[in-house]
Amino acid sequence: MSDTIRGVLPAQQRELPDPSLREVVFDVDDLGVSYNGKPALKDVNLEIYRNFVTAFIGPSGCGKSTFIRCFNHMNALIPGAKIHGTIHYHGADLYGHEVDPVEVRKRIGMVFQKPNPFPKSIYDNAAFGPRVLGMTDDLDGRVERALEQAALWDEVKDRLKASALSLSGGQQQRLCIARCLAVEPEVILMDEPASALDPIATTRIEDLMHELKNDYTIVVVTHNMQQAARVADMTAFFSVERGEEGQRTGILVEYDATPKIFTQPSDQRTEDYVTGRFG
Amino acid sequence: MSVTSLRTERPRGRVSSGLFKAFLLFSMGVGILTLGALLVTVVAKGYKYLDLVLLLEPPSADPQIAGARPAILATIYLGLLLIAFTVPIGVGTALYLEEYADRDRWYNRMLEVNIQNLAAVPSIVYGILGLAFLVRGLGLGRVLLAGAMILTLLVLPTVIIAAREAIRAVPDSIRQGAYALGATQWQVVWRQVLPAATPGIATGSILALSRGLGETAPLLLVGALTYVAFDPTILGDFTALPVQIYQWVGRPQEDFRILAASGIIVLLLILLTLNAFAIWLRNRYQRKW
Numbered sequence: 404m405s406d407t408i409r410g411v412l413p414a415q416q417r418e419l420p421d422p423s424l425r426e427v428v429f430d431v432d433d434l435g436v437s438y439n440g441k442p443a444l445k446d447v448n449l450e451i452y453r454n455f456v457t458a459f460i461g462p463s464g465c466g467k468s469t470f471i472r473c474f475n476h477m478n479a480l481i482p483g484a485k486i487h488g489t490i491h492y493h494g495a496d497l498y499g500h501e502v503d504p505v506e507v508r509k510r511i512g513m514v515f516q517k518p519n520p521f522p523k524s525i526y527d528n529a530a531f532g533p534r535v536l537g538m539t540d541d542l543d544g545r546v547e548r549a550l551e552q553a554a555l556w557d558e559v560k561d562r563l564k565a566s567a568l569s570l571s572g573g574q575q576q577r578l579c580i581a582r583c584l585a586v587e588p589e590v591i592l593m594d595e596p597a598s599a600l601d602p603i604a605t606t607r608i609e610d611l612m613h614e615l616k617n618d619y620t621i622v623v624v625t626h627n628m629q630q631a632a633r634v635a636d637m638t639a640f641f642s643v644e645r646g647e648e649g650q651r652t653g654i655l656v657e658y659d660a661t662p663k664i665f666t667q668p669s670d671q672r673t674e675d676y677v678t679g680r681f682g
Numbered sequence: 683m684s685v686t687s688l689r690t691e692r693p694r695g696r697v698s699s700g701l702f703k704a705f706l707l708f709s710m711g712v713g714i715l716t717l718g719a720l721l722v723t724v725v726a727k728g729y730k731y732l733d734l735v736l737l738l739e740p741p742s743a744d745p746q747i748a749g750a751r752p753a754i755l756a757t758i759y760l761g762l763l764l765i766a767f768t769v770p771i772g773v774g775t776a777l778y779l780e781e782y783a784d785r786d787r788w789y790n791r792m793l794e795v796n797i798q799n800l801a802a803v804p805s806i807v808y809g810i811l812g813l814a815f816l817v818r819g820l821g822l823g824r825v826l827l828a829g830a831m832i833l834t835l836l837v838l839p840t841v842i843i844a845a846r847e848a849i850r851a852v853p854d855s856i857r858q859g860a861y862a863l864g865a866t867q868w869q870v871v872w873r874q875v876l877p878a879a880t881p882g883i884a885t886g887s888i889l890a891l892s893r894g895l896g897e898t899a900p901l902l903l904v905g906a907l908t909y910v911a912f913d914p915t916i917l918g919d920f921t922a923l924p925v926q927i928y929q930w931v932g933r934p935q936e937d938f939r940i941l942a943a944s945g946i947i948v949l950l951l952i953l954l955t956l957n958a959f960a961i962w963l964r965n966r967y968q969r970k971w
Contacts, residue, residue, distance in 0.1 A: 480861060482786075509864035519855035522878055532863035535873070579859070586863060 426453040428590060428620050429474060429497075434488035436469050436478060443469050444653040447488070449639055456612055456621045458635030458661070460628055462676070465641035466653020467624045468516075471592050474622065475511040476504035509536055512583035516595040518575035520567035520582075525550075525559050528567045528578055532586035545585055552618075553581035554611055573604025580611065584619075591615065593623040597630065609634050628677060631661065638664040640673045724950075728943025736944050740911040741926065745937035750945050753926035756826060756906075756914040757895055757952070760922060763830035764837065764894050769887050771834075772841030773876075776883075779842075780849040781871050801839035808836045809903030817904055824905025826920035832900050837890040844886020848879040881967030888960035892953045898924040923949045 427450045435445040444466030451457050459467040469478065474497070478484040490497040497507065520528050529546040533539060546563075550556040555577040559570070567578055576596060583591055593612075597605040612621055612634045625631050631638050639658040643651045657664060657673045668674045731745070739749025775797075783790040812832030822828045852875050860870040906925045914920040921929075923945060930942035 475862060477858065477862065480858070482784075505864050505866055508862055513862035515855060515858065515862075517855060519853075519859040521856060521859065521874060531860065531865075531873070535860075535863065535865040535869045582859075582863065 425450075425455075427451070428453050428493065430491040430494075432489045432491070434470070434473065434486070434490060436466070436473060437485050437487070438481070439483040440485075441650060442652045444641075447655045449655060449658045451620065451622060452637065453620050454616055454618075455636040456616050456623060456634050457637045457639065458631035459622070459624045459639050459641060460626075460631045460676075461641030461653070461656075462643060463626075464651055464653070465643050467639075467641045468594050469653065470641070471594055471622060471624050474590070474592055475508050475513055477513065479504060509586060510588050511590040511592060512586065512588035513592040513594065514576070514579050514583055514596045517599050518572055518579055520570070520575050520578050522566070522568060524564050525567050525570070525578060526563040529581050529585050532582055536586055538586065549581040549585035550578075552584050552615065553577045554607065554614075555581055571604070573600050573607060576600060576604070576608060577611070580608075580615075584615075588619070590620045590622065593621065595624050595626055598626055605630070628665075632665050635661045637661060640664060640668075640670075640676060642672055642676070721950075724943050724946050727940055728945075728947045731941050731944040732947055736941070736948065741909060742911075745935060745941050748938075748941060750923060750926050750948065752910045752912060752914055753921045753923045753945075754948065756910075756920045757923040757949075759826060759914060759916065759920075760830050760833060761891055761895055763827070763916070764833050764891055765887065767830065767834040768838055768841050768890065769883075772838055772887070772890075773845050773883055775838075775842045776845035776849055777871060777876070780846055781867070781875065797839050797842055801843060805836055805897050806899045806903070808832055809900030811835070812900055812904040824907075824919065825917050826914050827916050828904045829901050829906055829920060829922065830916075832904050833894040833897060836897065836900060837894040840890040840893065841887050844890065845879070845883045848882025848886065849875060851882060852878045881963060885960045885964045888956050888963070892956040892960075895922075895956075896924060896949070896953060898922075898928055901925055902928075923952075 429451040431447055431449050431451075434447040436443050447470060459471060461467050472478045473486060473490060474492075476497075478486060486498060492507075492511075496502070521531060523531075526546055529549050530542055533542055533545050538545065547556060547560075550559060555574060558574060559565075559578075567575065570578060576599075580591070580596075597608045600608065609630065612623065615621060616636075623631075623634065637658065638661045640656045641653050642656045644654045645651055657668055657670045659669075664673060665677050668677060674680075735747060736749050737754065738751055739747060740751050741753075742748040779790070779794060783793075785791065809832065812828060812835075816822050816828040816831055817824055822831075856874050856878065857870050860874045865873070901922050902925060905919075906921050907919050909929065910919055910921040927942050927945040927949065930938045930945060933939070
């Protein structure tokens, strides 16, 4: 897929990813999450492939954000959250007894919905990860590379000591991406990374995702179906199932190559959603 | 919609809002006028002895040459010890309650309720505790250190509450961002939460300090002497500026009352300087998230 024509091509004209090139990074088995005993997400089974952009789409409350937070143990920070089922990361159980969340988060970075730069200088933001992880050899070079990869270097190289809060929203979000890249993770999780940004800033983030997927595996939650169609190789559609007592639980409806999800979904609910009849 | 319909048709609403505004102005007036009247009378009375003799000389039976040097020095020592004791313990407690404690545990909830209640205990009660526990029980004696310790207990709840507010004001997104980069809880607290909360903690601590330095009752109970003619030491007899003022006010001679007014001006200046510093600190480091 060529970068220059990406975005103007309708989804159905894009190539399908070659199945033989897929390398499984995450293997999710019967995963469920509950908060204080109330299920928020259940029965998720899917595989996430290396150097792919995988998008999670679905209506509010379908558990897609809850799901993405399972990959780097962020749900562990929420009191009352409980995870069932398994996620294997390169064959190792991500929730095994001896797994250290710190070690997991070092390899699996995350970018949040609202840009959340630390109230420190631009440099200190990008250097925070390497510093806490003790990767302080050639810190300047590491910071520069991360900012370059996040397409921010040219805009900030003359004011690295300036407060990160002086940047625009889009720049702040790219700084958060740079901060995450500085520790050289393998996977980048993005939880609606562009939802607080204007269209131009959004385009830059999407361009970035295309660049980054050569080196990283990207998982992105998005509200915006067009965004999923533009950036993702694989798309998972989540929906809400109402239980007998009216409780809402997120379920995975369909997971397939993005063009297929958007043009020939095999589930009626997916079709209703992507054609705008629901959600 | 016609323009006329935008006019208020409820004159009663206007009257009650006017009355409320008048009440608010009155309330503010009471506060400002009282403070103003106090300041004016004190300054009018006390300016006469407000000189270097007051600052540099020890007390004396002759009001002409009497000063408050030991009391001022002791107040400064008390202030320094107070900061040294309260800030680490107060910030530590606040960090524990905000960042580490599990709210579902009964002992943590009890701790919280206790701290809230302690903030409302009258200072004389702390004085009695100081006398029974520090001076007699621990056998410290009637020394400056005991006074500093009892003032520490007195202002600790205030510092803890202020520090907790400051820590709570640090947005969770900052913590999450740091955790997501592989930081441990210790690193998140030390490198993100604490630096971000420092201005708030500093402001709260300074305000608590100025409250502690204005206290008289607990110091009297732990044995601040009313007449100390030599410079204080940490493990020696001591007095403090409020205590010195209290003593002068009790004297029958009119000159000592004037001296007391002068002492009040000095104490007020110390406290106002501390408060101004706290306000400056707050404005200087105010953050937008």
